[in-house]
Amino acid sequence: MAQASSVLNLNVRKLWVSLSFHGFVAAMAVLLLCLAPVNVSAAARRQPSQQQLPQKPRFDRNGQFKILQVADMHYADGKTTPCLDVLPSQVHGCSDLNTSVFIQRMIEAEKPNFIVFTGDNIFGFDAKDSAKSLDAAFAPAIAAGIPWAAVLGNHDQEGTLSREGVMKHIVGLKHTLSQFNPSEAHVIDGFGNYNLEVGGVEGSGFANKSVLNLYFLDSGDYSTVPSILGYGWIKASQQFWFQRTSAKLRRAYMSPPMAQKSSAPGLVYFHIPLPEFASFDSSNFTGVRQEGISSASVNSGFFTTMVEAGDVKTVFIGHDHLNDFCGQLTGIQLCYAGGFGYHAYGKAGWSRRARVVVASLEKMEKGGWGAVKSIKTWKRLDDQHLTAIDGQVLWSKSSAGTRRKKRIIGRTA
Numbered sequence: 001m002a003q004a005s006s007v008l009n010l011n012v013r014k015l016w017v018s019l020s021f022h023g024f025v026a027a028m029a030v031l032l033l034c035l036a037p038v039n040v041s042a043a044a045r046r047q048p049s050q051q052q053l054p055q056k057p058r059f060d061r062n063g064q065f066k067i068l069q070v071a072d073m074h075y076a077d078g079k080t081t082p083c084l085d086v087l088p089s090q091v092h093g094c095s096d097l098n099t100s101v102f103i104q105r106m107i108e109a110e111k112p113n114f115i116v117f118t119g120d121n122i123f124g125f126d127a128k129d130s131a132k133s134l135d136a137a138f139a140p141a142i143a144a145g146i147p148w149a150a151v152l153g154n155h156d157q158e159g160t161l162s163r164e165g166v167m168k169h170i171v172g173l174k175h176t177l178s179q180f181n182p183s184e185a186h187v188i189d190g191f192g193n194y195n196l197e198v199g200g201v202e203g204s205g206f207a208n209k210s211v212l213n214l215y216f217l218d219s220g221d222y223s224t225v226p227s228i229l230g231y232g233w234i235k236a237s238q239q240f241w242f243q244r245t246s247a248k249l250r251r252a253y254m255s256p257p258m259a260q261k262s263s264a265p266g267l268v269y270f271h272i273p274l275p276e277f278a279s280f281d282s283s284n285f286t287g288v289r290q291e292g293i294s295s296a297s298v299n300s301g302f303f304t305t306m307v308e309a310g311d312v313k314t315v316f317i318g319h320d321h322l323n324d325f326c327g328q329l330t331g332i333q334l335c336y337a338g339g340f341g342y343h344a345y346g347k348a349g350w351s352r353r354a355r356v357v358v359a360s361l362e363k364m365e366k367g368g369w370g371a372v373k374s375i376k377t378w379k380r381l382d383d384q385h386l387t388a389i390d391g392q393v394l395w396s397k398s399s400a401g402t403r404r405k406k407r408i409i410g411r412t413a
Contacts, residue, residue, distance in 0.1 A: 057114055057147055057177065058199035058207070063361035063369045065198055065212060068112040069269075070354055071318030071337035072119070073099050074155065074344035075137035076126035085346040096136070098342040099352075102382045103140040106354050109386050115141045118318040119153025119219075119271030122166075123343055130159035134169055142174050149178045149214075151192050153271040153318065154221040154231060163221065167191035178216075182241060189235035190218030195245050201361065201369040205258045211372050212359050213249050213264055213311065215242060219272040223296070231272050233296035239305045246309040263311035265372050265395060267357070272296065272319050276303045277334050280327035286392050287325030287336065287379075290347065294320050306332060313375060313395040316355065321346055324353060324379060326392065333394045338379060351381035362397065373397045 059065045075081075075096050083094035106112075117138070127133035141148045150170050157163035170192070171178045179194035196214040200206025220232020250263040278293040306312040307330050314326075314333040321339025328334075338353040339346050346352065355377060362373035378391040 056199055057196060059201050059211070059359075059361055059369065060113060061201060063201060063363065065114070065359045066110060066112045067267075067357045067359075068106055068110055068115045068354060069316055069337045069357065070103060070106075070115060070117045070340050072153065072321055072339050072344045073117070073121050073137050073341035074123040075099060075121065075133050075341060076123050076343055077128055077133065078136055081126060081343050083342040084344065085348050086342070087348050094342060096341075096343055098382075099340065100136070100140050102340065102342075102352060102354070104144075105382070105386060106380060107140065107144050107146065109380065110356055112146060112356070115146055115148040116214075116216075116269050116316070117141075117148065117150040118269055118316060118337060119151050120155045120318060120341075120344070121150055121153065122159065123155050124157055124159030124161075124166075125155070126343070127159040130156075130161040130166065131169055133159070134161075134166065135173070138170075138173060138176075145175060147175055147177050149176060149196065149216060149269075151216050151270055152190075152218055152221075157221065164191050182245070185237070185241045188237045188241055190220060190238060192216060192218045193238055193241060195249075197249070198359075200371075204369045206361075206370065209253060209258060209264075210249060211253075211264050211361070213246075213266040215245070215266060215268045215312075217242070217268070217270040219270040219317075220296075228298055230297040231294065233272070233298060233300040234270065234302045235300065239300070239302055242302075243305060243309060246311055250311060260371060262400075263309075265313045265359070265375060266309075266311040267375075268306065268312055268315045270315075270317060273317050273336070274303050274315070274334070275299045276329055277317075277327075277336075279329050280325065280334075285325040285327035286390050287338075288323065289325055290322035290350075291320055293323075303329075303332070314357075314377075316357075322350070324355075324390075326377065326390075326394065335377065335394075351383050351387075353379050353381050355379050357394070371397070 079095045079097050081096045086094055121137050122133040124130055156166045167180055171180050177196055181188055181193050194216050197210030198212040200211045217234055217238055219234055222232055223230055253260050253264045273293050273295045275295045312332055316335050318337050321344055323336040324338030326333050326335040337355040340352055340354055357377045359372050359375045362370040364370045374396040375394045377394050378388050381387045
């Protein structure tokens with residue numbers, strides 16, 4: 001009973017701002033956009049030309065591509081924004097700056113090739129100027145000069161920028177590979193639906209092929225259908241774009257030069273969990289589940305769409321800060337990152353955390369680099385030693401096609 005009450009309280013804390021103030025904030029966002037110019041800091045200036053865009057991501061000369069996932073920063077106004085749910089000894093002086101320092105520590109420790117921010121990058125309701133908050137939130141990645149990408153959560157648009165405005169601001173920042181929406185999709189729901197192709201090692205036979213495909217989607221904020229309450233979901237138009245993109249990438253990968261027999265592995269990033277994340281219990285996942293699965297109240301079928309596409313190996317999300325598990329269902333790993341930001345709700349004594357993913361290439365007989373052979377992950381805690389936990393193999397080429405049967409809650413056989 002106490003656990004159920006705790007889960008209810010967490011869900012109430014997630015929804016209180018938007019249920020009471022959603023309409024008011026949206027109206028104020030439009031007014032403020034009309035009256036106030038967008039301020040962009042020197043560290044995050046808009047790119048003046050296409051030539052300054054970062055180069056296409058590719059595997060390094062060691063045959064690896066490392067991704068740092070940062071979920072739910074909930075950044076607001078920097079040092080004046082207090083931390084939530086920390087130990088009494090941590091309260092004094094704790095602010096958004098702790099979130100920034102955590103990103104810096106992770107960059108120094110892991111030296112990622114790429115950083116993905118999976119939504120609720122800012123907590124719009126507490127941000128006096130959404131543009132400035134976005135600049136500050138992404139500043140550590142920008143200062144490090146590391147290519148990065150972002151998707152939207154359900155709180156990013158609750159300040160002085162609309163959802164569209166937030167994504168437009170993000171795509172204008174330095175070193176980002178984020179895109180507003182695919183140019184080839186004339187009609188698509190949301191903002192920030194795009195894909196990135198990760199090339200093989202420079203000079204190898206796979207240098208001009210995408211050996212790892214990254215998909216980014218806008219999972220929405222809240223339902224706009226009066227008869228359906230709760231969070232948003234990935235719509236049919238987005239799924240159609242995903243299907244076409246996946247099929248196009250598969251054809252390219254299976255065509256000369258270096259034609260392959262199957263699709264390159266794909267990783268998918270968005271914010272709100274799919275209903276299928278509720279398919280696991282403590283016996284069939286790695287990590288912890290400390291709160292309910294706050295998915296949409298309807299199932300739009302995107303999980304089935306990914307299974308049918310055949311290339312997706314793992315889905316990475318945020319949203320439920322006290323969950324950090326990975327579980328496999330029908331050949332796809334479903335992974336939470338765990339809460340990262342200090343102005344986000346959490347659990348006192350339970351460290352903020354980040355997820356790291358490394359894709360590794362196979363070594364060819366003649367010494368060159370080939371296709372992806374494995375995808376591994378672990379998490380790091382924001383403690384004194386940046387403790388690494390829960391290392392696991394998400395996918396390997398050698399086990400492809402062999403699917404472990406997972407017990408699903410509610411089934412007895």
